Amino acid sequence: MRKIKEERILSFLFIAPSIVLISVFVYGFIIWTGWISLTNWRDVFPDFSFVGLRNYIDLFQNLRFQIDFKNIMVFTVLFLLSSIFIGLLLAILLDRKIRYENIFRSIYLFPMAISFIVTGVVWRWLLNPGTEASGSLGINMLLEQIGLGFLKSKWYTDPSIGIKAVVIAAVWQMSGYVMAMYLAGIRSIPGELSEAAQVDGASIWQIYRYIILPLLRPVTLGAVIILTHISLKIFDLVVAMTGAGIGFSCDVPALFMYDTTFRGNFFAQGAAIATILLISIAIIIVPYLRYSLKSGG
């Protein structure tokens, strides 16, 4: 009995430093940010007079924020659907026991290992429509050379495309990761299940549709959660690739937060954006955490 108690104290002592650090540097600063978003801090020097929800009301009336909010929704939906679709497709293809599977797997997974800044810079040039002086560049040049010149586009410099061009780069980076998740999921499904289905005369399509895909549901849920939180707080990719874009067509809330805080000195408004981002991510993550805690035991 005594020994168990000692062990408990000891184990508590071991995790105490990280509890303290996390409670100060993560949760402490979250509370601090939330508090600032309710103040009137709009200069280099802090002003802590309480203004209630005024910053939030102003924000939702702000045209730039309205555009950003729409952009981030479009970005998240397209990014999620494309990454999951492409990731799943690649996983299924790789699962067909093809030759050199290792090499292909590494190739698809590799973009994930690069930072978003690098991806952004690379895709800025790939999707650069080029100027009169330079002629076509990147993808446009490729399209021209293989005789598909009519598909040329102004990409992210066209306000009606804007953020959708950034989706291409994000999907390029993250779909390999989704593939790896699915591949692991598929491999963990016992082979007997599909063999049994085969014996019963099911086609390959039916095996995937009625056996493998339903069993992959937890993987899909995990992928959705991970991709959504990456998507909602996306910043580096947009900064490196496009900036806010013409008429804010590539702008996202995180970029606005940076601008308004560090360029405009509107610290309270920046904190309000941060809080909104946190809440919208929490809406998705918290139910997932509860679900996985319950089912994981």
Added chain:
Amino acid sequence: MNRNKWVSLIVSLLLVFSLSFPAFAQLKGEIEIFSWWTAGGEAEGLQALFDIYTKKYPDVKVINATVAGGAGTNAKAVLKTRMLGGDPPDTFQVHAGKELTDTWVKTGFMEPLTDLFKSEGWLKVMPKGILDIVSYRGNYWSVPVNIHRANVLWYNKKVFKDNGLTPPKTFDEFFKVADALKAKGVIPFVLGTKDGWEAAHVFETILIAKLGAEGYKGLWTGKTKWSNPKVTEALEILKKLFTYINPDHSAATWDEAYQYIISGKGAMSIMGDWAAGYFFSKGYPDFGWAPVPETAGVFDALSDSFGLPKGCKNRDNVIAFLRVLGSKEGQEAFNIKKGSIPARTDINKNLFPEYQKSCMEDWMKDTIVPSVIHGAAAAEGWVTEFKDVISLFIARPDISTTQKALIQIANRAGVKQ
């Protein structure tokens, strides 16, 4: 006199002494100089200053801390986190005017430089217009190294000559010239809008054209209302101007876009006179210039300056650097490369290229107004929102909504409409 007073007297004497005579000691260590000068022309100007400095103080290691990005948009954000985090660079580039006084001086981040101004005799050689915008409550706070003019219309001389055109004096003429150029297959108006401030820069000069010097200055103090029909007119001109622009403007920074002018595929542009420095660095000295239409006689000015932040690590080295900045030699070397004119009026004009000579003459006789997008006329928060409103206008050219937004942000900045 009690003890405390003695101590403070001695400390302040020491401070004055160290401010005035640090050169007696052999300087060593390092100096970190923070700026956003990375493009052609300006980077070379900065290097010229470093060369003078290292020649004088060979034992001091110069750390060139630059953050790229036109008009310093990125650099200012980095600077802010460093200053607020208690890690100021030894000295940093800051636009003289409200950006200096409202952001850094009022809030107590800077040391006054009045003694240095007096001992170096700068009060006699720098014009009042420039001394005014680096001062706050009777002290001087930063050393201006140059003066830029923002309201310049740049054009390709050869294209104009070949088509028998002359630089336009009014916006009506401007659009006639633009139509003529368009008919010849030349892009009439060239601009890169990638960084988001360029359109607002152009708009600022149109506001000066339509409201005049006093009317424009009044916009930032509340004497002129933003609901003024002249503001509407200015927005209409900006909207029309953007129908003549290079189609890839949103993909290019201002200097990338200027390739059109150098190659003769584009004809005109509105930009500050750092464009002159850019043309020189590209080996294209044959550019043409004129004031932006309807702004002849007005000098839309901005000035880059360097100050002394409290708590910087190498104070003596900074003061030595500020001396080089304010010296005749330093101002000449820097400005020839940068395309701007020196803040001092006693320099040798003959050293300078044609453009700067004409600019110096205008500086002496024109009405001077402070530039807003480059930090001289209004506080940073207002400038940021002003920039956003105009950037939106480019994509959605709705005049009445935009004017309403301009009124709203003026109210928010504390200038009641």
